[in-house]
Amino acid sequence: MTGISVNKIKWIRSLHQKKYRDELGLFLVEGEKLVQEALQFTPQTIEFIAHTSDFEVKSSAIESVVISPSELARISSLRSPNKVLAVVKKSNDKANIASSGLTLALDGIQDPGNFGTILRIADWFGINDLVCSKDTVEIYNPKVVQSSMGAIFRVNVHYENLGDWLKNESRPIYGALLEGKNTYQESLPKDAILLMGNEGNGISKDLIPCITNPLTIPAFGQAESLNVAVATGILVSEFKRK
Amino acid sequence: MTGISVNKIKWIRSLHQKKYRDELGLFLVEGEKLVQEALQFTPQTIEFIAHTSDFEVKSSAIESVVISPSELARISSLRSPNKVLAVVKKSNDKANIASSGLTLALDGIQDPGNFGTILRIADWFGINDLVCSKDTVEIYNPKVVQSSMGAIFRVNVHYENLGDWLKNESRPIYGALLEGKNTYQESLPKDAILLMGNEGNGISKDLIPCITNPLTIPAFGQAESLNVAVATGILVSEFKRK
Numbered sequence: 001m002t003g004i005s006v007n008k009i010k011w012i013r014s015l016h017q018k019k020y021r022d023e024l025g026l027f028l029v030e031g032e033k034l035v036q037e038a039l040q041f042t043p044q045t046i047e048f049i050a051h052t053s054d055f056e057v058k059s060s061a062i063e064s065v066v067i068s069p070s071e072l073a074r075i076s077s078l079r080s081p082n083k084v085l086a087v088v089k090k091s092n093d094k095a096n097i098a099s100s101g102l103t104l105a106l107d108g109i110q111d112p113g114n115f116g117t118i119l120r121i122a123d124w125f126g127i128n129d130l131v132c133s134k135d136t137v138e139i140y141n142p143k144v145v146q147s148s149m150g151a152i153f154r155v156n157v158h159y160e161n162l163g164d165w166l167k168n169e170s171r172p173i174y175g176a177l178l179e180g181k182n183t184y185q186e187s188l189p190k191d192a193i194l195l196m197g198n199e200g201n202g203i204s205k206d207l208i209p210c211i212t213n214p215l216t217i218p219a220f221g222q223a224e225s226l227n228v229a230v231a232t233g234i235l236v237s238e239f240k241r242k
Numbered sequence: 243m244t245g246i247s248v249n250k251i252k253w254i255r256s257l258h259q260k261k262y263r264d265e266l267g268l269f270l271v272e273g274e275k276l277v278q279e280a281l282q283f284t285p286q287t288i289e290f291i292a293h294t295s296d297f298e299v300k301s302s303a304i305e306s307v308v309i310s311p312s313e314l315a316r317i318s319s320l321r322s323p324n325k326v327l328a329v330v331k332k333s334n335d336k337a338n339i340a341s342s343g344l345t346l347a348l349d350g351i352q353d354p355g356n357f358g359t360i361l362r363i364a365d366w367f368g369i370n371d372l373v374c375s376k377d378t379v380e381i382y383n384p385k386v387v388q389s390s391m392g393a394i395f396r397v398n399v400h401y402e403n404l405g406d407w408l409k410n411e412s413r414p415i416y417g418a419l420l421e422g423k424n425t426y427q428e429s430l431p432k433d434a435i436l437l438m439g440n441e442g443n444g445i446s447k448d449l450i451p452c453i454t455n456p457l458t459i460p461a462f463g464q465a466e467s468l469n470v471a472v473a474t475g476i477l478v479s480e481f482k483r484k
Contacts, residue, residue, distance in 0.1 A: 113355060117469045126462030147469075154464055184483040220368030220482060222396055226475065227359045227389075233472035234479045240462060241426040 004050055004067050004075070012050070012075040012087060018138055025090050027140035031082040037150035038086055045091060050075060051084035077142040090140060094156055097129045099171070100191045102239050106132045107162055107207055108198035109228060115139070116147025117229035118196075123151035125236050130155055131193075133162040133204075162195075166210040169193060173212045175203055176231055180214030188239045196232050246292055246309050246317070254292070254317040254329060260380055267332050269382035273324040279392035280328055287333060292317060293326035319384040332382060336398055339371045341413070342433045344481050348374045349404055349449055350440035351470060357381070358389025359471035360438075365393035367478050372397055373435075375404040375446075404437075408452040411435060415454045417445055418473055422456030430481045438474050 014020035015028050026047060029038050032055060038046055039059070049057050049064040052072055057064045072081045097103065104127055109115050115137050122130055137144060139157045166173055174188070175195040195211065197203035203211070217226065217234050226234070256262035257270050268289060271280050274297060280288055281301070291299050291306040294314055299306045314323045339345065346369055351357050357379050364372055379386060381399045408415055416430070417437040437453065439445035445453070459468065459476055468476070 117472060120465055120467075120469060121472060123463045123465035124459075124461050124468050126464075149465065149467070151465055217366075217479065218482075219366050221365045223362055223365035223391065223393055225362075225391070226366050227362060227471065229469065230359060230363060230472055230475035233468065234475050237459065237476045237479070240460075 004065050004071055008048075008050075008065075009075055012085065015087065016077045016142065018141070021090075021138075021140050026087050027090060027145065028077055028142055029086045029088050029145055030076060030078055030084070030142070031146070032084055034146070034150055035084045035086045037153055038088055041150075041153040042088070042091070045089040046086050047089055048087040049084060055083040078146070094158060095128075097131060097156075097158055097165075102127055102190070102236070103129045103131060103171070103193050104232070104236070105162060105166070105193055105195040106130065106136050107195060107203050108133050108135045108201070109196070110137055110199055112137050112141045112143035113147045114199065114227070114229045115141075116144045116149070116151075118232050119144070119148040119151035119155050119157070121229065121233045121236055122155045123148075125240050127236065128156055130157045131162065131165060132157060132159050134159050163206060163210065166193070166195070166207065173210055174215050174235075175208070175211035175213070176216075176235060177203065177211070177214045178216060178225070180216040182218050183215050183235060183238050184218065186213070186215065186238075188242065192239065194232075194235055194239065196228055196235075199228050246307050246313055250290075250292075250307075251317055254327065257329065258319045258384065260383070263332075263380070263382050268329050269332060269387065270319055270384055271328045271330050271387055272318060272320055272326070272384070273388070274326055276388070276392055277326045277328045279395055280330055283392075283395035284330070284333070287331040288328050289331055290329040291326060297325040320388070336400060337370075339373060339398075339400055339407075344369055344432070344478070345371045345373060345413075345435050346474070346478070347404060347408070347415075347435055347437040348372065348378050349437060349445050350375050350377045350443070351438070352379055352441055354379050354383045354385035355389045356441065356469070356471045357383075358386045358391070358393075360474050361386070361390040361393035361397050361399070363471065363475050363478055364397045365390075367482050369478065370398055372399045373404065373407060374399060374401050376401050405448060405452065408435070408437070408449065415452055416457050416477075417450070417453035417455070418458070418477060419445065419453070419456040420458060420467070422458040424460050425457050425477060425480050426460065428455070428457065430484065432484075434481065436474075436477055436481065438470055438477075441470050
């Protein structure tokens with residue numbers, strides 16, 4: 001089928017907004033690579049695909065239409081749309097949070113790019129669960145989806161009251177603080193929670209008492225801080241390098 | 243003095259574009275924190291400051307005007323302007339590239355946010371020199387300046403023909419590759435060059451032969467790659483942790 005109806009255009013464009021993503025339980029996945037990953041990892045969640053003639057949808061079970069590049073530009077949330085856009089169902093059947101291994105906890109990360117990059121770190125280092133405070137940026141924000149580079153299909157993201165969740169945890173809780181212990185001198189365990197704070201304000205005051213092991217990446221220069229995704233990468237790497 | 247002339251507005255707005263930054267040898271620094279850092283680290287390079295009434299310029303040696311928030315919004319390159327904008331001279335008197343310690347080399351980094359974040363990493367870990375290929379994003383791009391969080395005033399950035407520069411280097415050249423040696427098992431020296439590649443394509447083919455020590459961050463999951471700033475952070479941390 002070619003061409004796309006005005007109603008479909010409206011429906012897709014509404015998903016640029018969180019309000020309608022919440023209401024409809026759907027979100028957008030864009031670009032050749034990401035849609036291929038959705039087709040590979042969660043094909044059953046794909047509701048609809050609109051693509052230009054140089055992209056091929058092999059499954060006939062999925063409703064799809066061929067559109068022109070200008071039609072794609074009209075429905076896309078990206079500045080440079082790339083061949084294909086999929087409407088995908090949010091996942092409801094989340095596995096429980098694992099009680100062993102390394103789990104990442106995020107307190108109020110606001111920047112979609114940072115959040116997507118942290119998802120990618122979790123995916124690279126084989127961390128299955130990411131537990132976020134309720135004020136962390138929405139996982140289905142198009143910029144999070146894009147910058148996660150497919151990690152969104154493989155890492156389980158949970159939004160919880162972090163204080164309540166941390167209180168019931170038996171694993172040690174490592175928190176990234178500016179005045180913690182030198183990470184390089186710590187013997188880091190296999191089973192742990194690593195808590196990272198907001199870009200500007202760090203970890204909230206009410207979560208500080210939950211931290212059993214404050215951690216710091218030693219500074220050698222004059223910068224006041226590292227980007228939170230970079231700090232997460234360095235600390236996760238420290239846990240995994242042993 | 244209050245208010246800003248139409249000519250000044252045009253002059254400042256022209257600096258949103260690389261063409262005029264190149265032509266005039268000037269760039270923009272915005273926001274309370276960054277302008278304070280410019281005042282602290284490179285006051286002699288500040289040509290002009292426009293600020294709202296809640297920001298104070300203590301030095302009378304610098305030309306400044308008080309403007310309204312709406313005037314600031316008109317000249318700003320940011321979505322959410324913050325109190326002050328400074329016009330700053332590009333620095334010409336660059337120190338030579340150090341021939342010892344750890345030096346970072348960047349091959350074609352394109353994303354301004356990634357580049358700014360890498361500058362911040364260099365600043366945190368006390369790396370003085372960043373040597374970039376000529377097609378690396380411009381350091382004076384407003385998004386680079388903002389995401390560097392002041393590192394731009396403390397780290398020396400050099401644009402060079404990387405191939406020529408690397409050929410004349412006697413330090414070992416570590417390159418981040420997907421099929422290098424396991425970073426965690428390497429004994430990394432104090433004096434070295436760490437070469438990082440472009441976001442999508444990695445290190446260019448013609449620079450691969452310059453690499454004496456290919457390095458890889460081991461993967462534990464299914465992600466295809468890490469964000470380049472995160473990978474830079476992890477590798478620099480590995481060099482510095484010894």
